[in-house]
Amino acid sequence: MRNIILASGSPRRRDLLTTAGISFEVRTSDADERTELTDPAEVVQELSCRKCLDVLRQMPSGTVVLGADTIVAMDGTILGKPEDEADARNMLRRLAGRAHDVYTGVTIAEQTADGKLIRKQFAVRTAVLIGPLTEEEISAYIATGEPMDKAGAYGIQGVFSRHVEQISGDYFNVVGLPVHAVYEALKNW
Amino acid sequence: MRNIILASGSPRRRDLLTTAGISFEVRTSDADERTELTDPAEVVQELSCRKCLDVLRQMPSGTVVLGADTIVAMDGTILGKPEDEADARNMLRRLAGRAHDVYTGVTIAEQTADGKLIRKQFAVRTAVLIGPLTEEEISAYIATGEPMDKAGAYGIQGVFSRHVEQISGDYFNVVGLPVHAVYEALKNW
Numbered sequence: 001m002r003n004i005i006l007a008s009g010s011p012r013r014r015d016l017l018t019t020a021g022i023s024f025e026v027r028t029s030d031a032d033e034r035t036e037l038t039d040p041a042e043v044v045q046e047l048s049c050r051k052c053l054d055v056l057r058q059m060p061s062g063t064v065v066l067g068a069d070t071i072v073a074m075d076g077t078i079l080g081k082p083e084d085e086a087d088a089r090n091m092l093r094r095l096a097g098r099a100h101d102v103y104t105g106v107t108i109a110e111q112t113a114d115g116k117l118i119r120k121q122f123a124v125r126t127a128v129l130i131g132p133l134t135e136e137e138i139s140a141y142i143a144t145g146e147p148m149d150k151a152g153a154y155g156i157q158g159v160f161s162r163h164v165e166q167i168s169g170d171y172f173n174v175v176g177l178p179v180h181a182v183y184e185a186l187k188n189w
Numbered sequence: 190m191r192n193i194i195l196a197s198g199s200p201r202r203r204d205l206l207t208t209a210g211i212s213f214e215v216r217t218s219d220a221d222e223r224t225e226l227t228d229p230a231e232v233v234q235e236l237s238c239r240k241c242l243d244v245l246r247q248m249p250s251g252t253v254v255l256g257a258d259t260i261v262a263m264d265g266t267i268l269g270k271p272e273d274e275a276d277a278r279n280m281l282r283r284l285a286g287r288a289h290d291v292y293t294g295v296t297i298a299e300q301t302a303d304g305k306l307i308r309k310q311f312a313v314r315t316a317v318l319i320g321p322l323t324e325e326e327i328s329a330y331i332a333t334g335e336p337m338d339k340a341g342a343y344g345i346q347g348v349f350s351r352h353v354e355q356i357s358g359d360y361f362n363v364v365g366l367p368v369h370a371v372y373e374a375l376k377n378w
Contacts, residue, residue, distance in 0.1 A: 162372035
């Protein structure tokens with residue numbers, strides 16, 4: 001399997017790739033994350049593509065770059081990273097006792113030596129059912145600091161694991177990368 | 190929440206409880222793991238109960254003990270830990286490209302100061318869909334040594350993550366403990 005460049009500073013994505021035995025180096029991107037798109041699957045693909053191409057254009061030809069973006073979607077609204085603790089509290093109140101969707105978009109691209117751009121792009125959806133949360137449980141979780149850098153204000157792989165009743169889809173997609181789909185795409189690159 | 194005794198030597202269960210913020214100490218059990226039961230949900234509850242009560246009887250009253258047991262079930266057959274590499278290879282060939290169920294049984298019990306035994310017991314099922322596996326992929330996975338101490342010959346949280354297409358249910362149940370159900374049971378203990 002080819003070595004890749006991961007166009008993401010997320011420590012979760014690094015851990016997932018390392019665990020899955022996929023070799024990579026990290027180059028973070030400064031791509032603009034604002035978009036007018038509203039469909040969750042389109043948003044994450046668009047943002048993953050920007051991150052990927054932003055890094056790709058700084059690399060020599062023959063380099064395979066992977067960009068990814070993860071969001072939480074519920075009732076037609078997209079929840080990104082919370083702006084502050086009050087925002088995190090609002091998000092967690094909304095998620096409590098209900099199901100929502102987590103989307104991760106992935107773009108893998110390579111500029112070949114003869115100038116062609118090869119690109120694979122896809123989005124993976126996982127449904128997540130959160131248990132009821134008391135105000136005390138929300139406050140305790142916010143106090144850990146974990147919500148602040150995470151879409152939807154929670155990380156499934158941390159202490160919030162105790163509040164996750166069930167999921168349907170790829171678990172690792174919720175952490176930040178659909179590992180199986182990425183592995184298959186790179187295996188056949 | 191009460192401190193508990195975890196009647197299991199599994200490092201995965203320790204990690205899950207630690208991550209979920211549940212305080213515990215470990216006492217391993219020597220309970221016999223043979224059973225004539227064949228229904229997966231009954232098997233894991235029975236074995237979790239034996240481990241739990243085996244440790245409970247060595248503890249002072251007022252101690253809360255948690256026992257757990259995890260198995261893989263497919264086509265009416267129960268897959269435990271593989272006996273050797275050939276057994277692991279057979280299990281992985283069977284799991285490849287298909288869905289199976291992972292059951293974890295949990296028993297939580299306490300002997301009160303006035304001699305009463307309080308006990309909660311349940312089993313949680315998670316469906317897991319594995320992608321197609323080539324003989325090379327199976328050999329590479331066996332070479333890591335990971336399959337040998339794991340029911341069904343795989344650990345979802347390791348390099349095998351790349352072969353897991355999707356799950357339906359509690360992810361942590363597949364790792365070895367249904368964290369949300371355990372948290373709710375202990376919260377209301």
